[in-house]
Amino acid sequence: MSKLAPTPGQTVGPFYGYALPFNKDNELLAPGSPGSIRLQGTVYDGAGNTIPDAILEIWQPDSNGNIVQRAGSLVRDGYTFTGWGRAAVGNSGMYTFTTVNPGPVKPGAAAFISVAVFARGLMNRLFTRVYLPENEEALANDPLLSSLDSERRKTLIARRDPDGGLTWDIRLQGGDETVFLDFQQDGSLDLVTDQS
């Protein structure tokens, strides 16, 4: 339990575009290099419209399930896998990362990528996960996934594309709203509505 009250978040606003993106921000390794895959998807709002002003970050283990602690994300040398990347969505709400399939951090664990979502109109960042679809036994045993009903669970599992890549969409609101995570459990009510 924290002793100090946390600083509140605020929306990333509309004008991050000249500040947060950087060269090769979404290329955790060079496109086309051995083992590289594309992770792509679209960000939608509650009316089903694409959101053109969202920015995503991913943070993941390497293909062997190692959590790397290497600097160099902002000035990529083309060889060092840092595990972290950032992608502003394009005009059509689509994002793309070039990365590797994350390995399971523990034997038999479900492999996933941690995701942070920022957008104009989104008051605070949201956390979620994207899981690889293949290891069904691991997915069935995953503590988070097994705590969700099947409809909600589906929102966290990527589709495997014919080219070996992953497709995973984010829906900020609506019937098939993506599962977003609260890690604090310390009374910092991230989602409070005025009626509550």
Place this chain on the structure above:
Amino acid sequence: MPQDHTAQVTATEALESEELVPPAEPHAAHETKDVETQADLSAEIKAIGARYAEALKNGKAPETMPRLDYAPYRSSILRHPTKSLHHADPETIELYSPAFGHQDVHALESDLTIQHNGEPQGERIIVSGRVLDGDGRPVAGQLVEIWQANASGRYIHKRDQHPAPLDPNFTGVGRCITGSDGSYSFTTIKPGAYPWKNHLNAWRPAHIHFSMFGSEFTQRIVTQMYFPGDQLFPLDPIYQSIVDQDARDRLVAQYDHELTSPEWALGYKWDIILTGSKRTWTENEAYGDAGDEE
């Protein structure tokens, strides 16, 4: 000077050429009135504040974060989850943070007043503080990014249509890596207030956008720092989306005369407290040498 101005606009467009963003803050489609006024918005803000005050009086725990569902900020209406955030224990990768080092960020990137040939217009300021976790431990060797409008309240962003002047000597972007005590410091220009289209006559209080990492990814935060005594606070739906006054105050820097540099710049102090950490720390990590490989 007009020549310089044109050159700057062209440079800005080149900088932004890969980025397409719709005009800032379009009006929400659900509106029935043609134009909403500040009085309309202020009434909504006040009503939500009154209900929160009542809930506090009835023993509700104080809120620390902005509300995701805060209708006075019209663009949030279709962009907030309607299902409760799912409680989860952070696992594996979430208990670590990406590493950044001095190879990622040049020391001069923390001075926003030296990025061009001349001095930017406006009031030169120093903004310094520390990044701490919820237990008061310094977050060392981590990335801090900032962006802001210039002294006239104009962003160097092609979608910013505010007819205030661009400043050819000010971009408004800075980065730094926190020191071993979690400290950061930026030299910049005090940003101007900024008009937006949430409603008629909507103005954002002067602010600097901050982006920070903790020692765990779950501590990731993007927020805005404000200046003390801003008359626009009660009117601003983004600031007011944090309904608790103590929590709002945590986004307001303090003027610090000790930090003020004689005949050079006014000093503002602002500490950032991240959410609590979940991982069991080793002593080396607590002193924060991870992530800086130089």
